[in-house]
Amino acid sequence: MNRINKTLNQDKKLLSIYFTAGFPQLEDTVPILEQLQEAGVDMIELGLPFSDPLADGPTIQESSTQALRNGMTTDKLFTQLKGIRDHIHVPLIVMGYFNPMMQYGVERFCKRCQEVGIDGLIIPDLPADVYHEQYQSLFQQYGLLNMFLITPQTPDERIRYVDQVSEGFIYMVSSAATTGAQGSFGDTQQHYFQRIADMKLQSKLLVGFGISNEETYQAAIANSQGAIIGSAFIKYLEANGNQSVEEFVKTIR
Amino acid sequence: MSYHVNERGYYGDFGGAYIPEMLYPNVEELRQNYLEITAQADFKSEFDQLLRDYVGRPTPLYYASRLSEKYNTKIYLKREDLCHTGAHKINNTIGQILVAKRLGKNRIIAETGAGQHGVATATVCALMGIQCVVYMGELDIKRQAPNVARIKMLGAEVRAAQSGSKTLKDATNEAIRDWINNPVDTHYIIGSVVGPHPYPDMVARFQAVISEECKVQLLEAEGRDYPDHVVACVGGGSNAAGLYYHYLDDKRVNIIAVEAAGKGIDTGESAATSALGKEGIIHGSKTLLMQTEDGQITEPYSISAGLDYPGVGPMHAHLFRSKRAEFISIPDQEAMDWGLTLSQTEGIIPAIETAHAFAVLDQRAFETDEIALFNCSGRGDKDLETYIDYFKL
Numbered sequence: 001m002n003r004i005n006k007t008l009n010q011d012k013k014l015l016s017i018y019f020t021a022g023f024p025q026l027e028d029t030v031p032i033l034e035q036l037q038e039a040g041v042d043m044i045e046l047g048l049p050f051s052d053p054l055a056d057g058p059t060i061q062e063s064s065t066q067a068l069r070n071g072m073t074t075d076k077l078f079t080q081l082k083g084i085r086d087h088i089h090v091p092l093i094v095m096g097y098f099n100p101m102m103q104y105g106v107e108r109f110c111k112r113c114q115e116v117g118i119d120g121l122i123i124p125d126l127p128a129d130v131y132h133e134q135y136q137s138l139f140q141q142y143g144l145l146n147m148f149l150i151t152p153q154t155p156d157e158r159i160r161y162v163d164q165v166s167e168g169f170i171y172m173v174s175s176a177a178t179t180g181a182q183g184s185f186g187d188t189q190q191h192y193f194q195r196i197a198d199m200k201l202q203s204k205l206l207v208g209f210g211i212s213n214e215e216t217y218q219a220a221i222a223n224s225q226g227a228i229i230g231s232a233f234i235k236y237l238e239a240n241g242n243q244s245v246e247e248f249v250k251t252i253r
Numbered sequence: 254m255s256y257h258v259n260e261r262g263y264y265g266d267f268g269g270a271y272i273p274e275m276l277y278p279n280v281e282e283l284r285q286n287y288l289e290i291t292a293q294a295d296f297k298s299e300f301d302q303l304l305r306d307y308v309g310r311p312t313p314l315y316y317a318s319r320l321s322e323k324y325n326t327k328i329y330l331k332r333e334d335l336c337h338t339g340a341h342k343i344n345n346t347i348g349q350i351l352v353a354k355r356l357g358k359n360r361i362i363a364e365t366g367a368g369q370h371g372v373a374t375a376t377v378c379a380l381m382g383i384q385c386v387v388y389m390g391e392l393d394i395k396r397q398a399p400n401v402a403r404i405k406m407l408g409a410e411v412r413a414a415q416s417g418s419k420t421l422k423d424a425t426n427e428a429i430r431d432w433i434n435n436p437v438d439t440h441y442i443i444g445s446v447v448g449p450h451p452y453p454d455m456v457a458r459f460q461a462v463i464s465e466e467c468k469v470q471l472l473e474a475e476g477r478d479y480p481d482h483v484v485a486c487v488g489g490g491s492n493a494a495g496l497y498y499h500y501l502d503d504k505r506v507n508i509i510a511v512e513a514a515g516k517g518i519d520t521g522e523s524a525a526t527s528a529l530g531k532e533g534i535i536h537g538s539k540t541l542l543m544q545t546e547d548g549q550i551t552e553p554y555s556i557s558a559g560l561d562y563p564g565v566g567p568m569h570a571h572l573f574r575s576k577r578a579e580f581i582s583i584p585d586q587e588a589m590d591w592g593l594t595l596s597q598t599e600g601i602i603p604a605i606e607t608a609h610a611f612a613v614l615d616q617r618a619f620e621t622d623e624i625a626l627f628n629c630s631g632r633g634d635k636d637l638e639t640y641i642d643y644f645k646l
Binding site for chain 2: 050051052053054055057058061062065068073074075097098099100101102103104124125126127128130148149150151153154155158173176177178
C-alpha cells in the first residue's frame with residue numbers, strides 16, 4: 001500500500017508540512033526533510049518551484065522565486081532526493097505546477113518520482129477531468145497518487161466527482177483564497193468544514209490554506225483528518241533558516 | 254477541419270482550461286453562460302448600439318493608394334486605430350462588461366501591459382458605473398505613465414504587480430489571484446485571446462466584428478467579400494483573431510501573423526513565440542510559450558509593450574502548428590521605420606505594435622492584382638515618447 005494511504009488509515013489527526021525545495025538555501029531540501037521527520041510530522045509536501053505560481057500568495061511566491069534564483073531545477077530536486085528513502089519514512093508528496101512537469105516529460109517525471117520514493121503529487125493547475133482522461137493510468141503505473149483540491153465554492157456534484165477520481169486525500173482549501181496565513185477561522189469556514197464532512201466522502205480530508213498556529217490547526221482538524229501548513233512554515237524558515245524546525249512544529253501541536 | 258474552437262475548448266492540440274480548482278467555479282460559470290448570453294437579442298442590440306454610438310463603428314476600410322502604388326499591390330487598412338480609446342481593445346471590453354452585468358457581477362478586474370487594455374477596461378467601467386481594479390506590472394507602471402494617468406482619470410484603481418518580473422505576465426497572475434480571492438462578485442476582463450477556455454473564444458467573438466465589417470466593406474469596394482491576404486500583428490493575438498475570424502475556414506484567404514522579433518530572434522531579447530516557444534501552459538491555457546528548458550516562463554522583449562507577451566493565444570498556436578498561417582517576425586528597427594513610413598506615406602501614425610504588421614511588405618512580395626488586408630489595430634499617440642526617443646524628434 002502507498003505510504004500516503006497507510007498514514008491516512010491510522011486513527012489519528014495528521015499534520016502535513018509544505019516547504020519549497022531549494023529554499024532558503026539550495027541544499028536545504030534534505031536537512032529540512034530530516035528535521036520535519038524528526039519533529040514527528042506525518043506527511044511532507046515538497047514544493048517544486050515555478051516562475052508563475054497562480055494559486056499561491058506572496059509568501060510561497062517569493063520562496064519559489066528565491067529557490068529558482070538559488071538554482072533549483074526539476075533535475076536538481078531528484079538529485080537531492082536520491083537515496084533519501086534509506087532514512088526518510090514519512091510519505092512525500094511533490095506539489096508543483098504542470099508546466100515544468102510537461103517540459104521534463106510527464107512520464108519521465110513520474111518515473112523519477114518513483115525512483116526516489118515520492119508517493120504522490122499535488123498539481124493545482126491540472127484539472128481532475130484532464131488528469132482522469134489523460135494521465136491517471138500513467139501515474140498509477142509509477143505508484144503515484146494524485147491529490148485534488150476543493151474549495152468552499154466547489155459545487156457538490158464536482159466534489160463527488162473529485163472524490164471518485166481521488167486516490168489519496170482530498171485537499172480541502174479553507175477559503176476562497178490563494179495560499180497564505182490567516183489569523184483564525186470564522187463560522188463560515190466551520191460551516192464549510194461541517195458541510196463537507198456531512199457529505200461522507202470516501203476520501204479522507206486534509207485542510208490547507210490559512211493554517212498558521214495551534215488555534216487554526218485545531219479548528220481545521222475538528223472536522224477533517226488533518227491539516228496542511230505551508231506559508232507559515234516558509235515564514236519561519238525565512239526568519240530562522242534551516243535550524244530548529246522542531247520548534248516550529250511544537251507551536252502547532 | 255475547422256480552425257475555430259471545438260466544444261471542449263481546444264484549437265487542435267491547444268487551449269483547454271488548466272486552472273487551479275479555486276478558479277473552477279468562476280470559469281465554469283462563464284463557460285456555461287457566455288454563448289447563451291451573447292446570443293440573446295437584448296445583448297446583441299446593446300452591444301451593436303454601443304459599438305456604433307460609443308466606439309465609432311463600423312471603422313473605415315481604407316484603400317491605401319500611395320502604399321499600394323509603392324508596393325504594386327492592393328493594400329487595404331482596417332482602421333481600428335479610429336476606435337474610441339485608440340485601438341481595437343475596446344471591442345472586447347464592451348462585450349465583456351455586458352456579459353459581466355448579465356452575470357450579476359459588480360466588480361471588474363483586468364491586467365494590462367502597456368496600458369491600452371487597462372484604459373479600455375477602465376473606460377467601459379466608467380461607462381457602466383462599475384468598480385474597476387487594473388493590475389499592472391510595477392515596471393510597466395513606471396514605463397507607461399500617461400496610460401496610468403488615463404486609467405486613474407477614468408476612476409479605476411491601478412494596483413502594482415510586484416511579483417516575478419513585474420510586467421504583463423505578472424499582472425495577469427495577480428489578476429487571476431484577485432479572482433481566486435473574490436470568486437463571487439468579480440468578473441475578470443482578460444484583454445486578449447489568452448487564458449483558460451472560454452476566454453480565447455469569447456474574446457475572439459467580440460473582436461470578430463472586425464472581419465465581419467471587412468466582408469461587407471470589401472464586397473462594396475472590390476466586388477468580393479474576401480481578400481487574398483489578411484495581415485495582423487500578434488502579441489497575445491486579439492486584433493489578429495478579430496481580423497482572421499470570418500476567414501479562418503476560407504482557404505482562399507492566406508493568413509499572415511506578424512510577431513515581434515525584438516532585437517533579433519537569436520539575441521535572447523525577442524517576443525517571437527512561434528519561433529522560440531514550446532508547448533506548455535500559461536495562464537490556464539495550453540499553447541506555445543517562451544520558457545526555459547526547465548519549464549520556467551521567460552520574459553520576452555519587444556520595443557512594443559503590446560507584443561511582449563511570452564505566449565500566444567491557443568488559436569494562433571494552432572494556426573502555426575497546422576501551417577494554416579504564415580508566421581513572420583519583425584525586429585524593432587524595421588517596425589520603428591515603418592512607424593515613419595506609414596505616417597509619411599498615408600498620414601497615419603500607427604501604434605508600434607501595428608507598425609510590425611506593415612513591415613511585412615518589405616519581407617514578402619504580393620502580386621499586383623492581390624488584395625492584402627492589414628489590420629491597422631491602434632494609433633501611435635501612446636507611443637510618441639518611444640518614437641521621440643528613437644528618432645530624436
